Amino acid sequence: MVAFYQSWLVVLGLLAVVDSSLIDISLDGQLCGDYNTAIRKEWGELKRAERIDYTDAVLCMQRQPQHLPREEYPGVRNRFDDFVATHINYTLSVHYSGLFLPWHRHFLWLWETALRDECGYSGYLPYWDWPLWSENLKASPLFDCSDSSLSGDGEPNPGEQSIHGGTVTLPPGTGGGCVRCGPFKDMEIHLGPFDRNIVSFNEIPAPGFDYNPRCFNRSLNNFVSMNYDNETIVDRLLAATDIADFQTVMDHWPARPDGVLGAHGGGHFSLGATLQDLFSSPQDPAFMLHHAMIDRLWSIWQGQEESHRYALNGTSTILNPPNGTIVTLDTVMEFGVLGRPRSVGETMDPGRDGYCYSYT
Numbered sequence: 001m002v003a004f005y006q007s008w009l010v011v012l013g014l015l016a017v018v019d020s021s022l023i024d025i026s027l028d029g030q031l032c033g034d035y036n037t038a039i040r041k042e043w044g045e046l047k048r049a050e051r052i053d054y055t056d057a058v059l060c061m062q063r064q065p066q067h068l069p070r071e072e073y074p075g076v077r078n079r080f081d082d083f084v085a086t087h088i089n090y091t092l093s094v095h096y097s098g099l100f101l102p103w104h105r106h107f108l109w110l111w112e113t114a115l116r117d118e119c120g121y122s123g124y125l126p127y128w129d130w131p132l133w134s135e136n137l138k139a140s141p142l143f144d145c146s147d148s149s150l151s152g153d154g155e156p157n158p159g160e161q162s163i164h165g166g167t168v169t170l171p172p173g174t175g176g177g178c179v180r181c182g183p184f185k186d187m188e189i190h191l192g193p194f195d196r197n198i199v200s201f202n203e204i205p206a207p208g209f210d211y212n213p214r215c216f217n218r219s220l221n222n223f224v225s226m227n228y229d230n231e232t233i234v235d236r237l238l239a240a241t242d243i244a245d246f247q248t249v250m251d252h253w254p255a256r257p258d259g260v261l262g263a264h265g266g267g268h269f270s271l272g273a274t275l276q277d278l279f280s281s282p283q284d285p286a287f288m289l290h291h292a293m294i295d296r297l298w299s300i301w302q303g304q305e306e307s308h309r310y311a312l313n314g315t316s317t318i319l320n321p322p323n324g325t326i327v328t329l330d331t332v333m334e335f336g337v338l339g340r341p342r343s344v345g346e347t348m349d350p351g352r353d354g355y356c357y358s359y360t
């Protein structure tokens, strides 16, 4: 009964902002209780053995057969690659758009579920709390290259270049070469690379789903993490006045439409080329933990006020072009072979049936 009354309160709040045809979406899920809520923890909070369980499960996914057909997706060689290819497939609608937060929330949940169901993982998805380690990535439990890390820097690469975008220049990081230590030592990646410039809003650019085996490289970059993923920016995100402001700080810092990076891009650019690739970035095992932090901050922000819970802003096309379709709670998102389509409305509350997770 308690759950019933609480969901009514939410529905009453919701009526103020959305049309009544959507009510059934919010009634769909009952609120979860403490007894069935998974807790996603910060990487450094996990015991050493728990961290190793996580990386073992990721490596296990790389040994499981893919579900996508090899003829159509030659670069997909294992189950881990199914996730990479699905991300590539929907990149042009789920980034810098109104679908960014909901689509990635569900993508993470599918990943966490697959680790548990297919690889016997008994924990939950950890997250990368950026400000904790932004001044020295190499010394963090995430990237110190110990057995209980997500591996660390790549080998030094004298060819590593600065990156210029908008009004900023990002100096090169400290690696740039292949990763040769930790759990993902000598790992091979198969998909991408994609050019940083988005050439079309409509089609997946070359190399599509081609098979392009090469090493997994990293270049740790404290300059980027200190300037784009520090405490000030996290506080600013949580103080966002509305969802449009939240999305701007997440993707455009300084928080203006012409801002470069933002906290989202900051995480991607602080680890080097593999994670920088807009399309194939899930090939870096840090991807899921970076996005878990994004999802965590969104869920904290959503919980601040009723008006935040179901707030959306943008279209279902990258960079929200004027002719994009406006995202609503009814917008359906696809996940290919990973799982059934979901409406945006179904993904708005981690504390309801269908999800039942929270963050420390």
Ligand SMILES: *[C@@H]1O[C@H](CO)[C@@H](O)[C@H](O)[C@H]1NC(C)=O
Binding pocket: 226, 227, 228, 230, 231, 232, 233
């Ligand atoms: C965070 O980075 C911004 C620049 O992007 C800087 O102005 C601010 O002082 C930094 N905050 C901390 C706590 O280092």
Ligand SMILES: *[C@@H]1O[C@H](CO)[C@@H](O)[C@H](O)[C@H]1NC(C)=O
Binding pocket: 157, 176, 177, 178, 192, 193, 214, 217, 273, 274, 277
């Ligand atoms: C690092 O990886 C990226 C993405 O796969 C690739 O484009 C780049 O050439 C690699 N760099 C080196 C030095 O191998």
Ligand SMILES: *[C@@H]1O[C@H](CO)[C@@H](O)[C@H](O)[C@H]1NC(C)=O
Binding pocket: 244, 312, 313, 314, 315, 326, 327
């Ligand atoms: C998104 O927010 C911006 C800034 O508040 C506003 O101008 C725009 O109309 C909103 N778009 C949608 C689709 O709600």
Ligand SMILES: *[C@@H]1O[C@H](CO)[C@@H](O)[C@H](O)[C@H]1NC(C)=O
Binding pocket: 202, 321, 323, 324
């Ligand atoms: C939107 O406009 C772009 C060009 O600006 C065009 O390529 C695209 O097909 C249009 N999309 C739709 C859905 O009309």
Ligand SMILES: *[C@@H]1O[C@H](CO)[C@@H](O)[C@H](O)[C@H]1NC(C)=O
Binding pocket: 068, 085, 086, 089, 334, 335, 336, 337
């Ligand atoms: C890519 O999207 C199309 C259109 O929704 C779908 O038919 C196809 O199966 C998807 N492929 C992957 C790898 O998700």
Ligand SMILES: [Cu+2]
Binding pocket: 087, 095, 104
């Ligand atoms: Cu993404």
